[in-house]
Amino acid sequence: ALEPRLKPWKKLKSPEEKITHVLEYVSRQYRYFGDWRRLRGGWVPRHLSEIEESHYGDCKDLSTLVVSILRQLGFKSDVALVERGISQWLDEPVEEMANSEEFNHAIVRAELNGKVWWLDPTNPVVSLEPNADIANKYALVLNPAVQGFEALPKLKPENYIYEEEQNYNFLN
Numbered sequence: 001a002l003e004p005r006l007k008p009w010k011k012l013k014s015p016e017e018k019i020t021h022v023l024e025y026v027s028r029q030y031r032y033f034g035d036w037r038r039l040r041g042g043w044v045p046r047h048l049s050e051i052e053e054s055h056y057g058d059c060k061d062l063s064t065l066v067v068s069i070l071r072q073l074g075f076k077s078d079v080a081l082v083e084r085g086i087s088q089w090l091d092e093p094v095e096e097m098a099n100s101e102e103f104n105h106a107i108v109r110a111e112l113n114g115k116v117w118w119l120d121p122t123n124p125v126v127s128l129e130p131n132a133d134i135a136n137k138y139a140l141v142l143n144p145a146v147q148g149f150e151a152l153p154k155l156k157p158e159n160y161i162y163e164e165e166q167n168y169n170f171l172n
Contacts, residue, residue, distance in 0.1 A: 002052070006072055015075070015112045016128055022069050023119060023126040030065070031056040032122040045079075045106075059106040062121035066108045077110040080118070080139040082152070107134060109141050109150070118152050129159060 005025065012018050033056045045051075045060035048068055057065065063079045070077040084105035108119040118130045118139070129135075135155035 002069060002072075006069070009073060015115065015117075018073050018075075019070070019110065019117060019119065019128060020126055022066060022073070023121060026062060026066055026069075026121050027124055027126060029055060030062060032058070032062060032124075034058050034122070059120075059122050063106040063108050066119065066121045067110075070108070070110050075110045075112045077108055078141050078143040078146070080107050080109045080141045080150070081105070082107055082134050082137045082139045084133050084137075103140065105134070107139070109139065129153065129156065 009018050009021050012021065030051070045064040046054075046057065048065060051057045051061045051065050060079070067077045067079055081103035082105050083103055105120075105122075108117075108121060110117045110119060117128055118134070120127070120131065120134060123131060125131075130137075130152050132155055135152055137152050138149040139152055141150055
């Protein structure tokens with residue numbers, strides 16, 4: 001079980017450290033296996049014990065696992081649905097009421113002391129900010145208390161600076 005793993009994470013001071021440790025743990029211990037063909041049309045994640053036993057999961061499974069861990073660490077967290085990649089919505093929901101065809105990915109919305117993080121447990125690189133494939137999208141948080149869509153933060157270009165240096169030696 002995860003309980004022995006949680007003890008040292010609870011002692012970490014900042015929420016960012018806790019989230020980072022959780023995401024690193026999930027990235028190392030669980031394989032991402034994308035598959036929306038599971039139970040009841042692909043919308044229901046597997047039971048936590050099955051995820052833990054198999055050490056793999058799709059986006060719904062891994063998001064549910066991270067939500068469970070973060071809740072035990074004191075975060076308010078829920079699974080949320082987004083349209084990952086290029087959206088037919090042009091980054092705006094078409095309808096006021098969500099429909100299943102507008103989403104293709106499950107992520108995590110975590111909150112502590114008024115600060116919100118949008119996390120993608122399927123990403124092999126741990127990030128506390130949404131990557132380009134989900135940034136600036138609208139999410140449907142799977143919590144009955146949340147009404148409507150919630151916007152994810154916009155992409156920050158400074159997080160995607162890539163520098164490369166090459167040296168060439170030319171023969172005479």
